[in-house]
Amino acid sequence: MKKEEMRIPKLVIDALDWLEDLKDVEEIELENVTIDVKNGIIEISAPTLLPAMIEREEIMKPEIKIPEYVPFSHEWPNSIEEIQLGATKEEGGTRKKIFRIGGETGMPFYPGSEMKNRPLVTFDVFDMPPPLPKAIREHFEDVMEDPVAWARRGLELGANLVTIHLVSTDPRTMNRAPEEAAETVRELLDNIDVPIVIGGSGNPEKDPLVLEACARTAKGERCILASATLDIDYERIAKAAIENNHVVLAWTSIDINQQKELNRKLLNLGLRRDQLVMDPTTAVLGYGIEYTISVMQRMRLEGLRGDKEISFPMSSGTTNAWGAREAWMKREDWGDRMLRGPLWETITGITMLLCGVDLFMMLHPRSVQTLQNVIDQLSKIAEKGVEYENWVTM
Amino acid sequence: MARKSPLEVYKMLPGDNCGECGEETCMAFASKLIDRDAKIEDCPRLKGKKKEKLIEYLTPPVREVKIGDRTIGGEEVIYRHELTYFNPTAYFVAISDNDPSLEERARKVKSFVMERFKTDLKFDGIAIRNKSGDPEIFKEAVEKVMEIEMPMILCSFNPEVIERALEVSSQKRPLIYGAIDENLEEMCALATNYECPLAVISSDLRKLWELSTIATGSGVPSIVLDPVTDSLNMRGTLNRIVEIRHQAIEKRADPFRWPILGVPAASWLVEGNGYWEEAVTAAILQNRFVDAMILNTIETWAILPLLTLRQNIYTDPRFPARVEPGVREIGSPNDESPVLLTTNFALTYYAVEGDVEGKLDCYIIVADTEGLAVEPSIAGGKLRASDVAEIIKENKLEERVKHKKLIIPGAAARMRGDLEDSTGWEVLVGPKDSSGIVDFVEKHWKK
Numbered sequence A: 001m002k003k004e005e006m007r008i009p010k011l012v013i014d015a016l017d018w019l020e021d022l023k024d025v026e027e028i029e030l031e032n033v034t035i036d037v038k039n040g041i042i043e044i045s046a047p048t049l050l051p052a053m054i055e056r057e058e059i060m061k062p063e064i065k066i067p068e069y070v071p072f073s074h075e076w077p078n079s080i081e082e083i084q085l086g087a088t089k090e091e092g093g094t095r096k097k098i099f100r101i102g103g104e105t106g107m108p109f110y111p112g113s114e115m116k117n118r119p120l121v122t123f124d125v126f127d128m129p130p131p132l133p134k135a136i137r138e139h140f141e142d143v144m145e146d147p148v149a150w151a152r153r154g155l156e157l158g159a160n161l162v163t164i165h166l167v168s169t170d171p172r173t174m175n176r177a178p179e180e181a182a183e184t185v186r187e188l189l190d191n192i193d194v195p196i197v198i199g200g201s202g203n204p205e206k207d208p209l210v211l212e213a214c215a216r217t218a219k220g221e222r223c224i225l226a227s228a229t230l231d232i233d234y235e236r237i238a239k240a241a242i243e244n245n246h247v248v249l250a251w252t253s254i255d256i257n258q259q260k261e262l263n264r265k266l267l268n269l270g271l272r273r274d275q276l277v278m279d280p281t282t283a284v285l286g287y288g289i290e291y292t293i294s295v296m297q298r299m300r301l302e303g304l305r306g307d308k309e310i311s312f313p314m315s316s317g318t319t320n321a322w323g324a325r326e327a328w329m330k331r332e333d334w335g336d337r338m339l340r341g342p343l344w345e346t347i348t349g350i351t352m353l354l355c356g357v358d359l360f361m362m363l364h365p366r367s368v369q370t371l372q373n374v375i376d377q378l379s380k381i382a383e384k385g386v387e388y389e390n391w392v393t394m
Numbered sequence B: 001m002a003r004k005s006p007l008e009v010y011k012m013l014p015g016d017n018c019g020e021c022g023e024e025t026c027m028a029f030a031s032k033l034i035d036r037d038a039k040i041e042d043c044p045r046l047k048g049k050k051k052e053k054l055i056e057y058l059t060p061p062v063r064e065v066k067i068g069d070r071t072i073g074g075e076e077v078i079y080r081h082e083l084t085y086f087n088p089t090a091y092f093v094a095i096s097d098n099d100p101s102l103e104e105r106a107r108k109v110k111s112f113v114m115e116r117f118k119t120d121l122k123f124d125g126i127a128i129r130n131k132s133g134d135p136e137i138f139k140e141a142v143e144k145v146m147e148i149e150m151p152m153i154l155c156s157f158n159p160e161v162i163e164r165a166l167e168v169s170s171q172k173r174p175l176i177y178g179a180i181d182e183n184l185e186e187m188c189a190l191a192t193n194y195e196c197p198l199a200v201i202s203s204d205l206r207k208l209w210e211l212s213t214i215a216t217g218s219g220v221p222s223i224v225l226d227p228v229t230d231s232l233n234m235r236g237t238l239n240r241i242v243e244i245r246h247q248a249i250e251k252r253a254d255p256f257r258w259p260i261l262g263v264p265a266a267s268w269l270v271e272g273n274g275y276w277e278e279a280v281t282a283a284i285l286q287n288r289f290v291d292a293m294i295l296n297t298i299e300t301w302a303i304l305p306l307l308t309l310r311q312n313i314y315t316d317p318r319f320p321a322r323v324e325p326g327v328r329e330i331g332s333p334n335d336e337s338p339v340l341l342t343t344n345f346a347l348t349y350y351a352v353e354g355d356v357e358g359k360l361d362c363y364i365i366v367a368d369t370e371g372l373a374v375e376p377s378i379a380g381g382k383l384r385a386s387d388v389a390e391i392i393k394e395n396k397l398e399e400r401v402k403h404k405k406l407i408i409p410g411a412a413a414r415m416r417g418d419l420e421d422s423t424g425w426e427v428l429v430g431p432k433d434s435s436g437i438v439d440f441v442e443k444h445w446k447k
């Protein structure tokens, strides 16, 4: 209000300028001028000095008109598929806790777009001790021989789920039989009450056999089978998921058409839409993350626009971050690697989160906790904020 | 927002095809204008209304703003895959005016550099905070910072303090930080008189809209929008940033067609927060369109991933970064030096070069994989043994070395047989990561 009072006399001065020789007396005259604003018309009753009516528009020209502010509306015709992980006793499984991912109706954490389900973190556990960077090893040295203990530790440290990577089945490592791997899975299921992700070793011939055996053992539990790719026997994996009520992770390498092709093939085999999660490959911070950013954003946008072939939740192998030499290499000039490494994983995760990822496979406790924190913060608008201007003087 | 078309631009050009702009035809000039490789002023024949129309047409939805000599803003799309981003987020480091080690800190900011794949990752400027509250101390601090010659942000809500600093520094075009509801008129007058950009600040979007409108309306030459980086309300913060950018790009809503400033340094207002939390805040903002940031940190472990993220996001998706294929000499190789094979994806080549430079005299065969890294080119069949044989022949490598031995990337192991057949050379499979090359050569080459 104060501003208005200050400004209107100034308008009058502008108007007065039209008349010659009045500049010297403007101060005196103003005291006798009364101003009335009605319907955008300014009436100025100073009959001897000014015309009675002047269009406000005209006078305002040198002044400032605030255009109307119309908020942007982010609305999409389609939403992302919602997928349940884990199944309770009533549903045919044995999980005490179950989760849902997906169901988004807009771009991640955009105004007005509801994050129907909170993105989740699943903790990487291996069935034999893998070579790991020091920053990670130091947290798990004592449990790395025992997947159940390792899984428990991961859950204590803030993860929602656990992924068991059955790397010992690889013919190049211990070449364990699929049945042996299935036993590991059963043991894990018997000892923890959250849903799990079952990962193969990456061996293209063996993985379908391993995942099939595990799917059978875990019948009805709605585990995620990781992963079906185009160049392995995905049919076997899809069938195992259909017969035993699991979810398939469809993994492609940074290629939207490839992802559509794989999704289509899996669905054609009879996999239900609520049994599919995509992994478009997480290229790491510093080593191609921009490709992943663009591919994920395109997938999510096209899914929301209505392309049902691609409107599925996404998973990210955020642990890949540790493949970047900046994450693990000891170098004085790069600063403390015990902080640098976890931050590398954290920032890779944050970036994926903001591209729409629903499920994060992660490894370092601090990275897991920080990402969980970020997810919580971004999930709701807080009522009370900081005293912002103080940052200048703090 | 529809992409700009060269044809539309062509229609606004004189159509004389006189070549005075340095291009042969107006059409060629139109393409250059769209790619931002030429300036409107380069065509001397363009005048009057047509020129104005063209300027309006070519001004990006987010206007460019110069702080010192650093340009920010200028973006045309929301997502990078829709075209590319143009001006990388500028990183400013905060220094308080009464910090006794001000000069030392300023010099550190200036000299900070990390090399990644032949590009230097650096800070862009310094934000001086008027912590003292004193105009004289602030002015002196600004003078000291001016000596290191970096773009500056002057941080104070007191117009008197800002004016004192502008008297000595306005010719450097510092960003005035900033205008809030209470000081708007005075700050606008300062920005207008001293011809400097002005930051307008509010966590209320309607208020920010109003501040921006009044500022431009009262003659401020350029604006930067600070929608408040609130560490206790990051969702609110993102909502505002996203809204501003959509208003600018999708609706060309004038008051929001300015660069956005984020202030991760403000995360320190929350008790218990430190470098880690600041880096996390910065990473969130780096993923959400901000054009400039103010940070406290100069810790390398915190800044390296952030500057790397910036480097990644701002690479141009239209052109995979590649280098010329052929044979490179690293150091001064002789006829006994090792020969390495890699691809012409810039990231790959520079990783290898960076790992051997100064440590190993050698030859590098750079195969033309159309800009793909080692694994994708193998998976996609773009690294071909016959091409490698061709390069060896063309560059007369068999005359330059007398050993006929080739070290290939670990990830290319399965090409070994093919390569031996095509080249007739002995092929050694090297380590997976190029950081192991020097070690590998020491162990396996000399025998």
Ligand code: B12
Residues within 6 Å of the ligand: A252, A253, A254, A255, A258, A281, A282, A283, A284, A287, A288, A291, A320, B320, B340, B341, B342, B343, B345, B347, B348, B351, B352, B371, B372, B373, B374, B375, B376, B377, B378, B379, B380, B381, B382, B407, B408, B409, B410, B411, B430, B431, B432, B433, B434, B435, B437
């Ligand atoms: C980014 C990426 C892409 C980008 C490529 C961008 C580019 N310019 O290269 C795109 C999206 C285009 C792409 C496409 C494909 N990709 Co791709 N892609 C990746 C990704 C995520 C990162 C690759 C990268 O940039 N690495 C960084 C560079 C610097 O690494 P580099 O070149 O290997 O160099 C290092 C080492 O090799 C070594 N080195 C290099 N030179 C030398 C030399 C010597 C002498 C030595 C000793 C060492 C050495 O040191 C370097 C530094 O560490 C990887 C997954 C991953 N690894 O994280 C998948 C990956 C490589 N892709 C893969 C595949 C299958 C493909 C496609 C075939 C998919 C498809 N069907 O379309 C296509 C093939 C391309 C084509 N169509 O022709 C697979 C390869 C599987 C395999 N091993 O065969 C991978 C591993 C993903 C996966 N697990 O499925 N991809």
Ligand code: SF4
Residues within 6 Å of the ligand: B013, B014, B015, B016, B017, B018, B019, B020, B021, B022, B023, B024, B025, B026, B029, B042, B043, B044, B045, B046
């Ligand atoms: S100088 Fe102008 S008129 Fe001449 S060719 Fe270039 S764009 Fe056309």
